[in-house]
Amino acid sequence: MNTCRQRYDELTGDRSQFLDKAWEAGRLTLPYLVRREEDYVKGMRVLPTPWQSVGAKGVNALAAKLMLALLPTQTAFFKLQINESNVPDLVQDPTIRAEMELSFSKIERTILENIAASSDRVVVHQALKHLIVSGNSLVYMGKEGLKLYPLNRFVIERDGNGNVLEIITKEKVNKKLVEKYLPKEQQDPKTNPAARSKEYSSNEVDVYTHVRRENNRVVWYQEIYDKAIPGSYSKAPLDQNPWLPLRFNISDGEAYGRGRVEEFIGDLKSLEALSQALVEGSAAAAKVVFVVSPSSTTKPQTLAKAGNGAIVTGRPDDIGVIQVGKGADFATAQQQMMNYEKRLSEAFLILNVRDSERTTAEEVRMTQMELETQLGGLFSLLTTEFLVPYLNRKLAVLQRDGSIPKLPKDIVSPTIVAGVNALGRGQDRESLTAFITTISQTMGPEAVGSYINQDEFIKRLAAAQGIDVLNLVKGQEEVQQAEQASAQQQVQSQKDIELTKQAAAFANSPVMDPQVNPNAPQAIDDQQQTNQAAFQQGQAGT
Numbered sequence: 001m002n003t004c005r006q007r008y009d010e011l012t013g014d015r016s017q018f019l020d021k022a023w024e025a026g027r028l029t030l031p032y033l034v035r036r037e038e039d040y041v042k043g044m045r046v047l048p049t050p051w052q053s054v055g056a057k058g059v060n061a062l063a064a065k066l067m068l069a070l071l072p073t074q075t076a077f078f079k080l081q082i083n084e085s086n087v088p089d090l091v092q093d094p095t096i097r098a099e100m101e102l103s104f105s106k107i108e109r110t111i112l113e114n115i116a117a118s119s120d121r122v123v124v125h126q127a128l129k130h131l132i133v134s135g136n137s138l139v140y141m142g143k144e145g146l147k148l149y150p151l152n153r154f155v156i157e158r159d160g161n162g163n164v165l166e167i168i169t170k171e172k173v174n175k176k177l178v179e180k181y182l183p184k185e186q187q188d189p190k191t192n193p194a195a196r197s198k199e200y201s202s203n204e205v206d207v208y209t210h211v212r213r214e215n216n217r218v219v220w221y222q223e224i225y226d227k228a229i230p231g232s233y234s235k236a237p238l239d240q241n242p243w244l245p246l247r248f249n250i251s252d253g254e255a256y257g258r259g260r261v262e263e264f265i266g267d268l269k270s271l272e273a274l275s276q277a278l279v280e281g282s283a284a285a286a287k288v289v290f291v292v293s294p295s296s297t298t299k300p301q302t303l304a305k306a307g308n309g310a311i312v313t314g315r316p317d318d319i320g321v322i323q324v325g326k327g328a329d330f331a332t333a334q335q336q337m338m339n340y341e342k343r344l345s346e347a348f349l350i351l352n353v354r355d356s357e358r359t360t361a362e363e364v365r366m367t368q369m370e371l372e373t374q375l376g377g378l379f380s381l382l383t384t385e386f387l388v389p390y391l392n393r394k395l396a397v398l399q400r401d402g403s404i405p406k407l408p409k410d411i412v413s414p415t416i417v418a419g420v421n422a423l424g425r426g427q428d429r430e431s432l433t434a435f436i437t438t439i440s441q442t443m444g445p446e447a448v449g450s451y452i453n454q455d456e457f458i459k460r461l462a463a464a465q466g467i468d469v470l471n472l473v474k475g476q477e478e479v480q481q482a483e484q485a486s487a488q489q490q491v492q493s494q495k496d497i498e499l500t501k502q503a504a505a506f507a508n509s510p511v512m513d514p515q516v517n518p519n520a521p522q523a524i525d526d527q528q529q530t531n532q533a534a535f536q537q538g539q540a541g542t
Helices: 004-028 054-070 088-092 094-117 120-134 265-286 300-305 327-347 361-373 376-400 420-443 445-451 454-465 476-507 520-541
Strands: 078-082 136-142 145-149 154-158 164-174 204-214 217-224 234-237 243-247 290-292 319-321 412-416
Touching: 004 120, 004 154, 004 164, 004 204, 004 265, 054 120, 054 265, 054 327, 054 376, 078 094, 094 120, 094 376, 120 136, 120 145, 120 243, 136 376, 164 243, 243 376, 265 327, 290 300, 376 412, 420 445, 420 454
Parallel strands: none
Antiparallel strands: 078 412, 136 145, 136 243, 154 164, 164 204, 204 217, 217 234, 290 319
């Protein structure tokens, strides 16, 4: 049986072409992401410096947008829902359903607080940079948080359907941290000749982690010096796999992915060459060199030593300045660079608003949405390969340590609402708004109230915004009850006003004058009793 080191060396052949392409892409964008052995000289790291910053800006901008789309900071990227097909009777009870929805909301907040308190977003943002540049990254969800493996530190093997069969990682650790796991003869140069080799004498040692799939579970262990480390064996169910190999673009028959930078490597190379030529040409053009005619009476030393405003003997015609005379060529190169920058900015979702006095907010919003829709397929891939297993692992870990209660799988099902789903909700919101605006403009505002179900429209708009309407938006019955109560109150107020007017008119009538009518006090008492009875009857009706 091959050791992890031997198996790692066997799989590096398939990885070499992807690693070379990743290094080339990193050299034009962020050189520190993907490193080669040649980058280390006598323990020092030597990295190339790009001549332009468009590539680095594009990678950082796209990674930030993907980060906010996958793990938004203000809203949840998932939602716990009731599986109505398995519990139809339970769903029909609104009281129980409301209580369950409230419990789900508390669990969602607990998970989001756990993510916010950890360093998950930092590691995910770095992983997205690697995806954009190299097209591959490996994330391990351990007990202490997420850990990132770049492409130059792991190899992978997949089947024909893209399912992961085997992963081997390689990392360097301090030798003092792992020597206790080795027998004494492995460390003694007298008894083990291999201990005198460069590998054994180094302060760092290579630790290999072998991950493989066995039926419906994933098992892994670690090796050092071709020996398994005791206590390093672990396993997990397939749906709770902590090893997340991510890809940016999928190519049929390839175990590794392709990065976004690789798709536009031609433009980046051209922009790099033009930037270098323009920088070096500008430096040459900025250099000032005076020439003096050999037959001139003015000596070069005199001209060089002359200060500002000094008077020397000589003829101006004998002195000249060397000029490059490439201004038109520089302008052509500059124009071409601007074309490349524009194309690359669109490719990496950098918003360049048209510079005009008539540029409106609607134009800016539509431009931004058009750019985001270009990566709809990428959102789908990251939702499948990252968000779903990431959420499943989070739920399993938090349920195991008691942070959240255990959720029955046949009743509760988590649903991803970020990524491509968030992009679809944004399109639904735009469609709903445009639909209502069109009806209002063509048929009049009154047509909206006549033909549109306002209750359903509010629910759909809230769903498009990712807002939970539970206990937030009144239902149709509540609205009708409030309208009826308001109408009854208005009727009662009108009755009270009429009774007040009648009482005032009766009080001012001649009948109520004691000089005219001796029975006036009794009539006043009768009228007051009548008014009080009418008022009590109105209150009972309300």
